Amino acid sequence: MPKPVAKSSKPKPAGSNQLRIIGGIWRGRKLNFPDVDGLRPTGDRIRETLFNWLAPDIQGARCLDLFAGSGALGLEALSRGAQSSLLLEKHAAAAQQLKSNLQLLQADNGQVEQVDSLQWLKQQPPQPFDIIFIDPPFALELWEPIAAALEAQAWLSDEAVIYLEAAGDANLQLTGKWQLHDDKQAGQVSFRLYHRHTSADSN
Numbered sequence: 001m002p003k004p005v006a007k008s009s010k011p012k013p014a015g016s017n018q019l020r021i022i023g024g025i026w027r028g029r030k031l032n033f034p035d036v037d038g039l040r041p042t043g044d045r046i047r048e049t050l051f052n053w054l055a056p057d058i059q060g061a062r063c064l065d066l067f068a069g070s071g072a073l074g075l076e077a078l079s080r081g082a083q084s085s086l087l088l089e090k091h092a093a094a095a096q097q098l099k100s101n102l103q104l105l106q107a108d109n110g111q112v113e114q115v116d117s118l119q120w121l122k123q124q125p126p127q128p129f130d131i132i133f134i135d136p137p138f139a140l141e142l143w144e145p146i147a148a149a150l151e152a153q154a155w156l157s158d159e160a161v162i163y164l165e166a167a168g169d170a171n172l173q174l175t176g177k178w179q180l181h182d183d184k185q186a187g188q189v190s191f192r193l194y195h196r197h198t199s200a201d202s203n
Contacts, residue, residue, distance in 0.1 A: 019070045022047055024079030031101045033070035034093040041072040042135060042165065046184075046191055050163060051080055053182050053193045054131065057161050058082055061130040064155070066117045066146060071098050073133040073163070074110065082131070084109045088117045118142060121149040128157040135165040147174050160196040165189060 019041050021029045033039065042050070050073075051058065059081040065074030068087035078085050087110065089095040095114035102110040113120065117136075132150065136142040143166055150156055162178060168190045178194040185191075 019072055019075075020044065021076060021079050023051060023076065024081065026075075026079040026105060029079075029105070031071065031075070031104070032097060034091075034097050036069075036091050036094050039069045039091070039094060041070040042191075043186070046165075046186055046189070047072060047076055049184060050191065050193070051076060054080075054161065054163075057131060062128070062157075063131045063133070064088075064129040065133045066121075067134070067136045068098055068112070069094060069135070071101055073135065075101065075105070075107075077131065077133075078105075078107055078110055082109075084111070086110075086129075087112045088115055088120060090114065090116050118145055118149060121146070121153055121155060126154045128160075129155060130157050130160055132156065132160060132162045134162065138167045138170075141170075143170070143172050144174065147178065151175050151177065156196055158196070158198050162194040162196065163191070164194065165191045 017033050017035055019031045019033055021027055022044050058077060060083045063074060063077045063082045063085040065085060065087045068074050068089040071087060074085040074087040087098055089098055089112065092114060095112055098112045134143060134146055143164060166172065168185050168188050170190065177196050177198060179197055181193045181195045183192040
């Protein structure tokens with residue numbers, strides 16, 4: 001389902017389904033992504049702000065991109081020095097393109113799983129991640145169930161950093177362990193960075 005976007009909804013020109021890595025070792029590289037309903041890469045300006053926020057944490061981080069889509073977040077993280085990125089994507093064509101792009105970049109520290117993210121979190125043996133990207137299709141309203149599953153199944157390191165992208169008017173009730181660190185809005189899109197503190201009140 002399409003997400004609200006902060007720019008014009010004019011028809012896309014031919015060949016416009018490309019993602020540009022904006023920083024790190026692959027800076028300027030352009031990668032294709034399929035024309036999938038609801039697939040909207042996080043824009044360059046938002047990504048630049050996000051990875052400025054993440055600059056103290058990205059080196060050597062273990063990253064989980066829960067709704068990878070084009071790979072804009074998980075691949076950008078690898079480019080900027082993350083130790084690894086696990087990209088989850090439900091749509092078959094998008095998942096296959098992500099695998100192709102990892103091969104193109106020779107990124108052995110990236111992995112793609114074609115799965116339903118919420119079910120995967122509940123069923124797989126957990127491993128702790130340092131940075132988590134949560135950018136689901138807005139209409140599905142998965143932010144709170146995903147946050148609950150991450151905490152309940154021990155997917156987060158003690159001081160994990162969580163990025164969340166949502167509709168600007170979304171009223172989110174998240175765990176008390178997640179403390180808002182930064183937030184901005186671009187058009188109809190709100191993007192926020194949370195720091196997890198295990199000593200915080202979890203009510």
